[in-house]
Amino acid sequence: MKQELRGLPKGLAEIVGRHLAAAGMLVDSEPELALEHARYARSKAARVGVVREAAGLAAYHAGEWAEALSELRAARRMSHGAGHVAVMADCERALGRPERAIELAREAQSLKLDPEEAVELRIVAAGARRDMGQLDAAVVALQGEDLDAKRRYPWSARLFYAYADNLAAAGRTEEAIRWFLNAAQADDDNETDAAERAFELGPQD
Known part of the structure; x- marks a missing residue:
């Protein structure tokens, strides 16, 4: 600076x-x-x-x-x-322009983003798909090599949580519970409510 x-x-x-x-x-x-x-x-x-x-x-x-x-x-x-392309895409979502958020994500494929920024952009793009009612596409948007419960990256908890959240929105409850639990295990700093979400989705006596 x-x-x-x-x-x-x-x-x-x-x-x-x-x-x-x-x-x-x-x-x-x-x-x-x-x-x-x-x-x-x-x-x-x-x-x-x-x-x-x-x-x-x-x-x-x-x-x-x-x-x-x-x-x-x-x-x-x-x-x-590259700028803060994930933040920019999230602003487009917040302004009610999910199509523009997805367009930014596509444009960013040619940019050299650091891995964490790229994951944030995937999360935003998935949210934009969900805004448009494309629930299955939102789930697919988050899939990748780093979506692996056996691996740990600084962004794993956020990625797993977003994946679980979109699975839940798509009605794939059992998978959502599993990924919320994965997110809870990866969330060393307790930044998410993943464990609570898993409990809420589980069978209630």
């Missing part, structure tokens, strides 16, 4: 850097306040890619989907990189 801010006058770079740091610290706990900091930084340095990226992510966490999409598109143009 410091390198990208070097093109600004020193005093301005320090001010923008402080606001970006504040946005980063607050984005999970106080997303609206984080967005205020990111917007201020953007008002001072709109031509810096990392500033637009931070504004986009802060807007996403604050639920400002259109603003997030606009900022992340700008950041992507400036950096000429």
Whole structure:
């Protein structure tokens, strides 16, 4: 980040850097306040890619989907990189445009995404399919070599959970229970309610 801010006058770079740091610290706990900091930084340095990226992510966490999409598109143009394509696709979903989310996922097949970003994009694309009522296609969208209960990746719990959730939506209850249990076993940080979902889907006495 410091390198990208070097093109600004020193005093301005320090001010923008402080606001970006504040946005980063607050984005999970106080997303609206984080967005205020990111917007201020953007008002001072709109031509810096990392500033637009931070504004986009802060807007996403604050639920400002259109603003997030606009900022992340700008950041992507400036950096000429893959950008946060999974976040962008999720914004399209939130704005009621699942077809556009799927289109972004298709376009991203030619990009060099890191494995975690690629998995997030698959999860979003599956959600978009589900939004369109394509329940079987949503299940298929999540299948891949890493959908293996015997393997563990940093994203396994999220992937297994999403797969189970879509199986449940498609009426494949027994499989859904099994994958919710797999997700619970992979969820070392207890970030999901996978065990509870498995219990809810099971036979009730």
